[in-house]
Amino acid sequence: MLKSNLDQKATPKFLKKHNEALLLREIYAHEAVSRVQLAKLTKLSKPSVTELTQGLIEKGLIFEIGPEDVPDKVGKKPTLIALNADAYQMICVVIHNTTIVVSLLDLRVQVIEVEKVPLNGSTGNDLVDLLARAIKRMVDKATRPILGISLGSPGIIDTLNGVIHLTANFGWHNLPLAQILTDQFQVPVYIGNDTNFAAMGEYRFGIAQGVGALLVVEVGEGIGVGILDDGRIIHGSTYAAGELGHTPFPFLDDVCICGQCGCLETLVSWWGLKRHAEVLLKQQHAVLLRQIVGDGPVTSDAIRTAFEAGDPDIIALVDKAANYLGRALVIVINLLNPYYVVLTGSLLTFGDRFIDTVRTTVHDHTLPYITSRTQIVAEPLDDKSIMYGAGAFLLERELGL
Ligand SMILES: [Zn+2]
Missing domain, CATH: 1.10.10.10 (Winged helix-like DNA-binding domain superfamily/Winged helix DNA-binding domain)
Known part of the structure; x- marks a missing residue:
């Protein structure tokens, strides 16, 4: 902590x-x-x-x-x-897999300016340069002194020292990003894992304000879990708390991107679903999906379209993913007994059937007393909670708020 x-x-x-x-x-x-x-x-x-x-x-x-x-x-x-909400302005940055969103906020986290910058495949130092240029443009737009800069990014992040330990998609490994940006802008800089910041955002300004034990579970390109206990992020010994996606589950035996076998993410993620859908096509199943993709590659959109069009094999696959996610949540809920589990991420675009299957699985496999105060809520996909969390973190560190 x-x-x-x-x-x-x-x-x-x-x-x-x-x-x-x-x-x-x-x-x-x-x-x-x-x-x-x-x-x-x-x-x-x-x-x-x-x-x-x-x-x-x-x-x-x-x-x-x-x-x-x-x-x-x-x-x-x-x-x-x-x-005086205008005493300072804050720069909060949300780094996604395809875009950077830079916001200028007042001390009440009201957005004054926002800019979305496409990554266009930038990684490594090029991505750091792109990020610094976007921040510079926002610094130039500020009309008040800047309290600091706070960034939410995917990956394993040492928040205390401002070092990105690993964000594989961006080619970032042991990157002292906070120091690099502090040297350039001469203001305090903080970096946190995006899902952790999302949890903090929901706690301070979102749907779970002041809730003691809170989880945010993001399911999309992978699985991220942010854990808050009385408003404090649980970071873990190596800032990797919440890596639920790399837990082995029964009856999963594919090799994961992490190199291990049978991780939850080999099913519950877009890349996992694509891989399973390709196997179905090879076995001459998922007839509707075949009509949609023809001889081309399986995409996330194609899977979603086949699901909505009623392809029974794709529906069964998505149901299975929701069931596994529910079982994973049972473990987390039994361990932490949270008040809120906020489900978010692009897999929620499968809609109510997906979310209801997760809820039913949790309900069927937990003791009623344990979940009597636990609400599983679904949040529509947006990055406001991460931005709010980045702002909340900056306010806490710089002003004790
Ligand atoms: Zn893994």
Whole structure:
């Protein structure tokens, strides 16, 4: 688990920073709040609140918005304080397999500018250059000081040191991306696994706000699992927590991209489904799929079209994938007993039948007591949760929010 900036020795300077963060969190959580309310909420003394809020006003992070509108109140009305969402701007980047999405946000994660940049097959250092140029364009558009840059990327990522350990698709191996970008832009830079950031985004600003134990499971090109416990990302000893896709399952015996045999991803991923569909075609099955692809290669779209057109062999294949995903979730749910499992990713485009099969499988194989508070929800595919998570991470690290 990543240590927060607050896990430090309690020197007087640190104590002040800690108490400032306490106040700022409450101010962030409210549209407007008085100093008296802040003292009650934080249990800090009223003189401390007065002194600390003055410091935050001088830093430009908060401002006084006027007296509280309390009808019939006799005497002086308390002055309300609010966050200055424009004190800084943040640059949040979501790196996909085919595009980079760079957003400029205010401190309330409202999007000010956004740019989508196609990768056009760039990998390695070329991709780093492409990324840096896209960030530079957004830095030039910023109208306020930049709090920092936060990036969500696929792969195994050492978030503490800002190093991408491995993102095979991009040819990135032990890449100190945070340092490279810090040197160039002279602001704090953070990098996290995209699914971890998605979990953080759902926790801070999405459908699972404040939920103690939360999983985000993304199924598409592979399987990614983001795990949050009380708002903290579970990274694991080598930042590889959540690599559920490379767990061997019974009756799967294909060789996986990781080199092992029988991984879940050899069935529950687009590449796994394509491989299985090709075997069906060789066996003269999946007649509708054959009509769709002719003599060409099997594509994700062709599989989805055959599924929607009612090809019984493709329907059985997708059902099997949903069933295996459900069984994998049973293991995770039994281990972590989460409140929420958020399913996301492009395999959800198979629709309700896929999601219902996952839910039914989980239901049929777990003790009712264990799942009595667990909701499995499906999120339509978008990258907002990753962007929100990147923003939330930056806010937490830089402002203690
Ligand atoms: Zn594998």
